[in-house]
Amino acid sequence: MAVEGSEEDERRSSSPPAPLFAAKDHDVHFEPEAYLNGFYTAATNDGAMTLVLFFLPGILYRLPDKIDNILDLGAGPTVYIPIAFRHRADAIYTSDYALANRTTLTEWIQAKKDSFDWTNVCKWIQSIEASRESSEAMQQLARSKMRAVLEVNVHKPDVVQGVHFSTSAEPVPKQFHVVSTVFCLEYASETLDQYEMAVASAVSLIRPGGYLLQGGVLHATEYSFGNRRFRCFTLTQEVLLATLEKNGMCVDSKSSGFKIIHNDDIFILVSQKK
Numbered sequence: 001m002a003v004e005g006s007e008e009d010e011r012r013s014s015s016p017p018a019p020l021f022a023a024k025d026h027d028v029h030f031e032p033e034a035y036l037n038g039f040y041t042a043a044t045n046d047g048a049m050t051l052v053l054f055f056l057p058g059i060l061y062r063l064p065d066k067i068d069n070i071l072d073l074g075a076g077p078t079v080y081i082p083i084a085f086r087h088r089a090d091a092i093y094t095s096d097y098a099l100a101n102r103t104t105l106t107e108w109i110q111a112k113k114d115s116f117d118w119t120n121v122c123k124w125i126q127s128i129e130a131s132r133e134s135s136e137a138m139q140q141l142a143r144s145k146m147r148a149v150l151e152v153n154v155h156k157p158d159v160v161q162g163v164h165f166s167t168s169a170e171p172v173p174k175q176f177h178v179v180s181t182v183f184c185l186e187y188a189s190e191t192l193d194q195y196e197m198a199v200a201s202a203v204s205l206i207r208p209g210g211y212l213l214q215g216g217v218l219h220a221t222e223y224s225f226g227n228r229r230f231r232c233f234t235l236t237q238e239v240l241l242a243t244l245e246k247n248g249m250c251v252d253s254k255s256s257g258f259k260i261i262h263n264d265d266i267f268i269l270v271s272q273k274k
């Protein structure tokens with residue numbers, strides 16, 4: 001994730017600054033292709049993504065072996081969560097705020113020919129899992145678990161605004177065994193009030209005793225890709241933990257219900273709903 005102050009920003013300082021959009025403009029200005037090409041063509045394209053992808057397979061072992069259902073909240077155009085959960089989850093839901101991302105997610109589920117190539121990310125996940133599946137087999141298994149692509153907005157009391165695409169006649173669960181949300185809650189927000197609302201929204205989608213898998217960045221003021229920038233909420237570790245606790249999530253690192261991994265300003269955590 002190219003965040004303000006990074007080396008990449010310094011390299012770009014001689015060219016005119018990319019336009020800076022508000023967090024709420026993700027639905028209009030997010031470009032799935034530029035995002036995927038910028039961060040996911042190789043798992044090592046971006047330090048933040050590398051870290052999340054590196055720790056993800058390991059942190060999954062903090063979750064139950066068998067997960068009834070998982071929702072990836074604010075997945076953008078990405079499918080690494082379904083791929084990483086393919087053996088553990090019975091049913092996988094994905095979601096985003098931007099129509100362009102929901103369309104990209106649907107095209108991947110439908111295995112459309114021109115979809116983004118996830119092979120490098122699959123190989124990276126596979127190397128950490130030490131599994132022997134082909135990238136195609138990994139994606140096919142993940143696709144077979146997909147139930148729906150949802151329209152979501154973490155700033156609305158009804159977070160799930162609609163069903164964009166569904167593979168199942170089953171109604172969408174009101175709450176999920178696991179909700180994952182990576183680089184979303186602080187990027188969907190600009191103020192503390194908005195961030196607190198976003199966290200409360202994410203937690204409202206978790207059933208009692210269920211889990212939140214959250215990844216994100218601390219201390220950023222914006223992020224950039226494809227010649228555009230988006231403002232974000234400047235998250236601190238204190239606010240991260242206090243907001244989870246306020247919403248009834250475990251933040252006690254001595255308990256089995258909480259684990260956080262940091263590297264510089266990037267974090268990934270699992271927290272259980274009390």
Ligand SMILES: C[S@@+](CC[C@H](N)C(=O)[O-])C[C@H]1O[C@@H](n2cnc3c(N)ncnc32)[C@H](O)[C@@H]1O
Nearest residue numbers: 026074075076097098152153154182183184188
């Ligand atoms: C930086 S991307 C993260 C995408 C993906 N989770 C990843 O790990 O690469 C931020 C995502 O948050 C979504 N988002 C922005 N505002 C939102 C809102 N109000 N509700 C839900 N998602 C939102 C954007 O559409 C975008 O896909």
